[in-house]
Amino acid sequence: MKGLELFNVIKNDMEIVERELKKIVKTHDPLLTETSAHLLNAGGKRLRPAFALVAGRTCEAKSDKIICLAVALELIHMASLVHDDVVDASYTRRGMPTVKANWGDQVSIYTGTYLFARSLDLIARCDNPVISRILADISVRMCEGEIRQIATSYDSDQTVKDYFFRIKSKTALLISASCELGAVACGAQERQVKALSRYGYYLGMAFQITDDILDFTASQQELGKPVGSDLRQGIVTLPVIFALTLSPDRERLAGIVKIKDKKEGEVLEAISIVKQCGAIEKAYGVANRYIEKAKNELKYLPSGRATDSLAFIADFISKRRY
Amino acid sequence: MKGLELFNVIKNDMEIVERELKKIVKTHDPLLTETSAHLLNAGGKRLRPAFALVAGRTCEAKSDKIICLAVALELIHMASLVHDDVVDASYTRRGMPTVKANWGDQVSIYTGTYLFARSLDLIARCDNPVISRILADISVRMCEGEIRQIATSYDSDQTVKDYFFRIKSKTALLISASCELGAVACGAQERQVKALSRYGYYLGMAFQITDDILDFTASQQELGKPVGSDLRQGIVTLPVIFALTLSPDRERLAGIVKIKDKKEGEVLEAISIVKQCGAIEKAYGVANRYIEKAKNELKYLPSGRATDSLAFIADFISKRRY
Numbered sequence: 001m002k003g004l005e006l007f008n009v010i011k012n013d014m015e016i017v018e019r020e021l022k023k024i025v026k027t028h029d030p031l032l033t034e035t036s037a038h039l040l041n042a043g044g045k046r047l048r049p050a051f052a053l054v055a056g057r058t059c060e061a062k063s064d065k066i067i068c069l070a071v072a073l074e075l076i077h078m079a080s081l082v083h084d085d086v087v088d089a090s091y092t093r094r095g096m097p098t099v100k101a102n103w104g105d106q107v108s109i110y111t112g113t114y115l116f117a118r119s120l121d122l123i124a125r126c127d128n129p130v131i132s133r134i135l136a137d138i139s140v141r142m143c144e145g146e147i148r149q150i151a152t153s154y155d156s157d158q159t160v161k162d163y164f165f166r167i168k169s170k171t172a173l174l175i176s177a178s179c180e181l182g183a184v185a186c187g188a189q190e191r192q193v194k195a196l197s198r199y200g201y202y203l204g205m206a207f208q209i210t211d212d213i214l215d216f217t218a219s220q221q222e223l224g225k226p227v228g229s230d231l232r233q234g235i236v237t238l239p240v241i242f243a244l245t246l247s248p249d250r251e252r253l254a255g256i257v258k259i260k261d262k263k264e265g266e267v268l269e270a271i272s273i274v275k276q277c278g279a280i281e282k283a284y285g286v287a288n289r290y291i292e293k294a295k296n297e298l299k300y301l302p303s304g305r306a307t308d309s310l311a312f313i314a315d316f317i318s319k320r321r322y
Numbered sequence: 323m324k325g326l327e328l329f330n331v332i333k334n335d336m337e338i339v340e341r342e343l344k345k346i347v348k349t350h351d352p353l354l355t356e357t358s359a360h361l362l363n364a365g366g367k368r369l370r371p372a373f374a375l376v377a378g379r380t381c382e383a384k385s386d387k388i389i390c391l392a393v394a395l396e397l398i399h400m401a402s403l404v405h406d407d408v409v410d411a412s413y414t415r416r417g418m419p420t421v422k423a424n425w426g427d428q429v430s431i432y433t434g435t436y437l438f439a440r441s442l443d444l445i446a447r448c449d450n451p452v453i454s455r456i457l458a459d460i461s462v463r464m465c466e467g468e469i470r471q472i473a474t475s476y477d478s479d480q481t482v483k484d485y486f487f488r489i490k491s492k493t494a495l496l497i498s499a500s501c502e503l504g505a506v507a508c509g510a511q512e513r514q515v516k517a518l519s520r521y522g523y524y525l526g527m528a529f530q531i532t533d534d535i536l537d538f539t540a541s542q543q544e545l546g547k548p549v550g551s552d553l554r555q556g557i558v559t560l561p562v563i564f565a566l567t568l569s570p571d572r573e574r575l576a577g578i579v580k581i582k583d584k585k586e587g588e589v590l591e592a593i594s595i596v597k598q599c600g601a602i603e604k605a606y607g608v609a610n611r612y613i614e615k616a617k618n619e620l621k622y623l624p625s626g627r628a629t630d631s632l633a634f635i636a637d638f639i640s641k642r643r644y
Contacts, residue, residue, distance in 0.1 A: 117464075
């Protein structure tokens with residue numbers, strides 16, 4: 001995602017977060033230092049820290065705990081990415097080799113758990129039981145979502161509801177918590193905290209739907225990984241679910257979805273079926289409705305630069321095409 | 323480990339812990355419920371909860387938080403076992419198929435992370451920042467130890483110090499924390515907390531050394547997994563390190579240690595070299611010195627049934643032969 005200038009309001013704090021992340025990955029162990037640094041340098045949008053910081057800025061108060069929280073959120077996200085790359089057998093992410101590709105599954109599993117454990121350490125230092133509880137709860141639900149994704153892979157009988165459950169667990173909950181806890185850390189009022197939690201949830205849903213659409217519509221270069229990766233891994237996303245009702249070739253598509261080891265031609269055929277039946281446009285429609293819902297929550301926040309940023313970010317996500 | 327009657331003093335509380343564990347593994351997700359219940363029913367000594375409860379009993383005060391803590395400790399341990407089974411490619415543990423064997427690596431990774439996340443949830447509910455911080459710190463160090471184990475596997479040039487670092491991270495720290503935090507949860511005095519922490523550390527070291535010896539001396543039936551498993555996986559334990567200096571066949575042993583895909587005959591030959599040179603006896607000597615150190619810490623605790631139990635447990639561990 002380009003357009004991080006949208007986060008100008010928190011530019012200085014984001015630099016502090018980046019420095020803290022760099023410090024954290026310097027461990028006692030040379031191998032863990034290397035794998036964690038590789039992961040950090042592979043980039044990423046630092047979206048979760050950014051949301052926490054902007055959400056915090058919508059409040060009057062400031063907090064020295066918010067940097068800790070922001071770093072912890074990114075570590076949880078990074079931990080989930082390393083484990084995902086093992087589970088999905090992914091060799092590239094954002095155009096770079098994954099930890100799995102360079103160091104193998106064993107090292108990846110412990111690097112992920114290690115980063116997760118480091119996040120706990122930071123969360124404990126936030127000294128706020130609400131933060132600890134919400135993040136523990138979300139970590140549990142993220143795992144439930146991932147297990148659902150495995151259990152339902154290559155299954156062409158999924159409903160939109162199944163899909164929503166999965167992307168909520170995988171993406172929306174942590175983005176929602178980032179917004180919510182940024183406000184909690186700054187001592188915001190209950191009404192504001194709840195509005196930010198809902199904003200993050202709706203935005204997270206829109207973000208993941210857009211991500212899943214781009215897996216069909218963007219180029220390999222834009223994606224930093226092969227087009228149609230989800231399809232190859234058996235992950236059934238919203239455009240496919242829509243195409244399985246909309247397309248005249250729905251039976252052929254269902255057949256391809258179920259194939260465990262798809263040939264390149266089959267993947268391309270499925271992509272073409274999905275793109276030709278209006279499923280992409282329908283999925284964008286859903287994403288846009290979530291964006292509208294997200295923006296609608298902003299009326300509960302005090303007006304100002306931070307709240308404006310949140311509106312811009314919502315618009316940006318609805319428009320990104322790569 | 324038989325001899326759980328040693329824990330009679332906490333029998334009722336252990337039954338509560340077991341019921342709580344059974345409740346916890348009933349999740350929203352059918353697959354996670356199945357994998358977690360499989361893991362729970364595969365048995366285990368529940369050593370960490372037991373230590374926390376006995377340590378708590380050495381104090382005057384009682385605490386309703388201690389059950390939560392005890393369950394959380396077992397969940398952390400279970401989580402580490404599932405991940406270890408993936409990393410070590412183990413198909414049986416305690417004579418039962420592992421989660422990896424039944425459901426594969428992908429499901430195992432998330433089951434492990436899920437159990438770890440559930441433990442966080444419980445730790446957050448302990449509402450004690452000391453407990454949160456110590457367990458976060460230990461989780462980090464457990465991962466560091468596991469990564470060291472991978473990085474040093476099949477390496478015959480390891481020192482006793484390298485080995486001690488690994489077993490400290492892998493086993494002793496969590497047992498030490500179990501004893502320490504049991505006391506913390508019950509509001510014990512600083513001196514007592516520290517003595518219990520050291521007791522647990524020494525006992526944990528002795529426990530792991532004994533475990534590593536039994537991998538050579540016990541039968542497959544007693545172990546619930548093949549004899550010489552560590553050797554097969556390239557994990558260099560204390561008896562091997564000693565044999566690499568003591569044995570006239572040390573060069574042959576070093577050669578076998580380095581082989582990645584050992585033939586059955588090579589494993590048996592290495593076991594025989596280790597057993598014939600006095601390395602086993604020397605390793606038992608080290609374990610016994612740790613046991614003595616553990617027992618020596620008990621003088622800082624008030625006398626009573628709980629403290630007596632801790633002495634009995636130490637003796638039991640030094641004597642177990644399977």
